[in-house]
Amino acid sequence: MIIDLSGKTAIVSASTAGIGLAIATGIAAAGANTIVNGRKQEAVDRAIDTILKTVPTPKLRGFAGDLSTPEGCDALSKAVPQADILVNNLGVYGPGDIFTTTDDDWARYFQVNVMSGVRLTRGYLKGMMERKWGRVVFISSESALNIPPDMLAYGFSKTAQLSIARGITKQAAGTGVTVNAVLPGPTLSDGFRAMVEETAKAQGKTIEQVGIDFVRSHRRSSIIQRPATTEETANMVVYVCSPQASATTGAALRVDGGVVDTIA
Structure with a gap:
């Protein structure tokens, strides 16, 4: 299978390190015009240099901004008015159970992990639907299904992503736009x-x-x-963003190494 994303513009939020960087690298290697995002310009520049070492002729552009805020999302939509592929990778995690997770912690997980993807999708989905082609991917987690009691707010936020992705899929029905969630396990x-x-x-x-x-x-x-390695997770995301994945939508696709013990 040869995945060709030439002529497509892809945005990968939080793509200066880890899974996000691996996704941006894979999408760039498939030929997409790829927007690399991080909060700091230095991190964005470093990530672009890293991609250039492994991808011979990528088409890359950086955007430094905090996409957990409405202002950051608005700034991105002005800098990049149109996108064909949106990977909502931005997220935070950390320990905290029902007793130790404060109201501010809950609000932070909601704003960063949930609302960043909501705002970005709201900004780019309509254009995808009008052009009759698009890919939206939420990077969730196996913790969306195996809710960890010691990372409760994180698990909640990842479950919320599954609900949002499924609902958006139904709104985009018949438009050629797919919306999926990818659930990494330990990576x-x-x-x-x-x-x-x-x-x-x-x-x-x-x-x-x-x-x-x-x-x-x-x-x-x-x-x-x-x-798993970050590349193993990225491989699934690149496929889901491809023309070959046109019949895969509304799905929660696990790259968890079999951690979630279910056949469904």
């Missing part, structure tokens, strides 16, 4: 690496080994018995 992202770096040093192990230990201890239902 060797930059955030995960930073989280376990001290543990790896203390135990004299590689980050990859600590990742395997984490999956086997905390995600015992995993079938691959290891974290």
Whole structure:
């Protein structure tokens, strides 16, 4: 299968590191005009340099801005008025149960993880529907289905993304626009690496080994018995953004290594 996104404009929010960077790299490699986003210009420039090292002739553009705010989303829509592909990857995570998660924490998860995707989709979906082609992807998580009690607000926000994506799909019915959610499981992202770096040093192990230990201890239902790489997650997203995925819409597509123990 050869995925060709030439002539398409793609926006990947929060694409300066981790899964977002891998997605932007994959989409750029397929030929799309790719907008790389981060809050700081230095991070955007660094991400573009990284992509240039692996993709020979990408068409890249950077946008530095905080897309968790209405002002940031408005600024992006002015800078990039039209897009064919929108990947809502922006998100935050962290520990917090029902007792320790404050009202401000709940509001932050909602604004960053949920409303960023709502605002961006609202800004670009109508144009996609008018042109009879488009791809919208929400990067959710297996935590949307396996709600972690110690990351409650995060799990809630990821479940909300599934509901929103499914509802938008129905509104875009028959227009040639697909809307899907992709659910990664434990992934060797930059955030995960930073989280376990001290543990790896203390135990004299590689980050990859600590990742395997984490999956086997905390995600015992995993079938691959290891974290995924960012590229493995990105591969699913690039496919969902492709013309070949025209009959895949309204779906919650798991790249969780089998963590979610269900056949549905």
